[in-house]
Amino acid sequence: MTGASPPLSRSTSGLLLALFFASGFAALVYQVLWARQLGLLLGSTAQSAALTIAIFFTGIAAGGWFWGQRSTAGSSSLRLFGLVEVGVALTALGHFVVIDAYHAVQPALFRLMDAPALDTVTKAVIAASLLLPPSFLMGGTLPLMGQHLVRRPSRLARTGTVLYGVNTAGSATGALAAGFVLPLALGLRGTYLLAVGVDLVVGVVAVSLARREQTIPLPQPERLPARETPPPVGGVVPRVVWVVALTSGFATLAVEVVWTRLFAQVLQNSAYTYALVLTTFLVALALGAALANLLSRIRRPGPEVLLGCLLLVAGYLVALSPWLLHQMTGGLGELGGGLGWLPYLTAVAGLIVPVMLLPGIALGAVLPYLLRSLQDAGRKPGDAIGRLVAVNTVGAVLGSLVAGFVLLPLVGSSRTLLGLAAIYPALVVALALSRASPRRVGVAAAAAAVALALLLAPLDGLDRVHLRRDDERVVEVREGARATVAVVARGVDRTMRVDNHYTLGGSAGLDGERNQAVLPLLLHPDPRSVFFLGMGTGITAGAALAFPVERVVVCELLRDVIALGEEHFGPWTNGLYDDPRVVIHAEDGRRCLRRSTERFDLVISDLFTPWRAGTGSLYTREHFETVRTRLAPGGIFVQWVPLYQVSERELGVIANTMDAAFDEVVLWRGDLFAERSIVGLVGHVDSRPVAPATAARNARHLVDDDVSEAALEALLLRLYAGNVTASGIFAGHALNTDDRPVIEYLAPRTQREAQAGRTSLLVGPARERLYADLRDAVDPARDPYLSRLDTVQLGYVEAGWHRSRSAFLSNVGDAAAAGHEHHFVRLSPPGSTAVVSPAARLLPSPDPG
DSSP states (O other): OOOOOOOOOHHHHHHHHHHHHHHHHHHHHHHHHHHHHHHHHHOSOHHHHHHHHHHHHHHHHHHHHHHHHTOOSTHHHHHHHHHHHHHHHHHHHHHHHHHHHHHHHHHHHHHHTTSHHHHHHHHHHHHHHHHHHHHHHHTTHHHHHHHHHOOSGGGHHHHHHHHHHHHHHHHHHHHHHHHHTHHHHHHHHHHHHHHHHHHHHHHHHHHHHHHHOOOOOOOOOOOOOGGGOOOOTTOOOHHHHHHHHHHHHHHHHHHHHHHHHHHHTTSOOSHHHHHHHHHHHHHHHHHHHHHHHHHHTOOSSOHHHHHHHHHHHHHHHHHHHHHHHHHHHTTTOOSOTTOOHHHHHHHHHHHHIIIIIHHHHHHHHHHHHTHHHHTTTTOOHHHHHHHHHHHHHHHHHHHHHHIIIIIHHHHOHHHHHHHHHHHHHHHHHHHHTTSOOHHHHHHHHHHHHHHHHHHHOOOTTOOSSOOSSTTEEEEEEEEOSSOEEEEEEETTEEEEEETTTEEEEEGGGHHHHHHHHHHHHHHSSSOOEEEEEOOTTSHHHHHGGGSOOSEEEEEESOHHHHHHHHHHSGGGTTTTTTOTTEEEEESOHHHHHHHOOOOEEEEEEOOOOTTSTTGGGGGSHHHHHHHHHTEEEEEEEEEEEEGGGOOHHHHHHHHHHHHHHSSEEEEEESOOOSSSOEEEEEEESSOOOOOHHHHHHHHTTTSOTTSOHHHHHHHHHTTEEEEHHHHOTTTTSOOOOSSSOHHHHHHHHHHHHHHTTSSOOSSTHHHHHHHHHHHHHSOGGGOGGGTTOOHHHHHHHHHHHHHHHHHHHHHTTOHHHHHHHHHHHHHSSTTGGGOOTTGGGGSOOSSOO
16 A cells, blocks of 8 residues: 555544444444344344344444445545434434334234244334344444544554454443443433434534544555455465454354353343343453454564464363353352342352453454454455454354354253354364465364364263252253253152243142132133233143133243143143143243233233343333233233242332223232242222122132032132222332333342342231231221122131231241231131131142141
8 A cells, every 4th residue: 555644633533432432332222222122022032032133233244344345535434434323323213213103003913913924024124124224324333433543554453453442342331331220210212312312422523523634535556356365474365364254253142142041040130130241241342352452563473373373262261161150150050149239240240250251352352353464455444344344243143043043952052152162273274274384284183173172072060950959850951042941850849940040830839820820710700711921830821721711822932931841741731731722822921912812801920030131021011001901891910929029119119000000909919828928919900899709609610519608708818918009008119111111120139139138028027017008008898899798708808817927927936926816817707717628729728838
């Protein structure tokens, strides 16, 4: 090359780097929010997530290639960068147009989307409309800014690596802010508009700077065709550069997918831990760019040798990561038991930094270091950067899809990581054989041996499931595209677990799981159609088949849960998988219900742990309003809540949000256990008093004829806890909405603080205070929901309160007080002691055993 543009002042360079940092910040805020919004629209399935990733990265790749070829020298490229940033902001605003249009045509679309292929096409069109325009423009930001800042051809590697690192550091900051701060502070809409505003400011400032700059155009030499371009001395053959860019992109994103899945086995799996994992990965890429910058300054050995060493180090560190994770977690044991919020985050960082950060730096250095081999190849800086980003991003799309949908289900996470690690010495083989010499053949043979050793390395000591007790054994485990699902046996009992520590239920809790269906079916006067949101083992949904229902629809997010439930829990599911009345969908439950054209007498929502990422959307006002539209006249919705996973604050938010969507919400106990109780928030589309006679009549399908009506009424009414709507005790709590996902961001903090003993979940005395507050706010005799009860029946309600308190006091060792409370259970009202077996099997015993 001949000629160069004059260097920029330090202040101008610093301002441009700050703009590029802000551009990266906004891009990751968009990406985080797009993933969330499309999860709500298209369903939180692995297929929908993969479609979103593929379309987003396709736009980035196409944009990098297109804008790189059209980049120009000097201030023109800066002006174009500014216009592209403004374009990103304007097309990002199209998000609201696309969402509104989608909701307008949603009913018609759902009627057309019975065919899976058509459903997939519709999802792709929606995602492409939302993501392709802004991502295509985003792809041009790095080559355009690179074209402006690279003032001398020999500075392509140094300046390009700085740009890549600064932009990635901005992305890491955006991921952290979007994961920890902005959604609660501004809401998701406000956060999105903040990102739009940042891009607008970046674009306007860049255009203003371009107008003021008087830059001498950078002459471009005539380029030889790519096949005739000679490699620089000690450099990498150009065709090998593109092979390494494509393949390293594949491996890097595939490794990130597998790491995320492995961390899901040991972390809390909240929105915060996912944000930490993503942020750490982005920080590693930024530090990798800094490492590439340092390597680009080294003259001897040449770029080819340094790149080969970098690839070998990357492969070694990736291969080491699964053993390091297992060692640091005691074989995939859950991290941070007993730690509060901040200490837990520190512990998470202490795990992911050594496991992910160091290998991530090596992975992240490969792409920017390739600029060192391109800077002498005769291309414009913007064109070189754009092509490199495009090729690498195509590989990244393929890597994320192949890892999630092929490698993980086929060979598992640890074997996948070793296979991906083997790619890096395989690239060294390609480097060595790019030119002919005996020494290079020897290097290639050694690198090939390393790759083969990684592929065949034994996995001794790398467990796929962490067993909590010595007498447990793994029956079957499946690593699917979204989660790892395992069936674990203890004696004759079987339990299903997702991601190691999230229990979906099991045969040991048979009565309790069945009663999550039985109680709602007793409350409805004539239940004919039932929708179950979430399936787990299938025991709950199977219990509905004991009633004369005509249709049962079950929606379960994880396909592997359905398969393992059918294979291992059939004896306890009452023929669920064979009954012609049953339809089971492997689909996101929220979307499944929204797209349904049916109306149901009952919608029963499973126990969803509030602090897990994504489950907060099942407690939002928008979701509850959707449920209401799917209920037939007189329909009932039951949302089960685990009291041992929430504090009064989280239950208050959920109850108040549900109360905003239904005419009346009441609370029923799911059991009379001393600890670890569940409750059902029961929403009615119209205010209708409970009818004990109806419940007793429905119960006849489950019990012998010689059980008295009074016994059945007592059995049911002792579980009534209070009237949420009439009491108003939760009215002061926030509403959980799609825009302000309060539950998703508050519940993880509460769970950790409860682990450390600094806050109280609704167990023990806190649970009894909750029941007492409901009772004191609305006395049963004045409760409109109980207006049809006579004095004896009201006594059953009172007896249930004493029974719960008696169980609690007995559990804490206060035998005298427990006996006093139990005295009320037996004497008030007369006849309440008639509850005997087999009717008692309708509901769990007071002691879970």
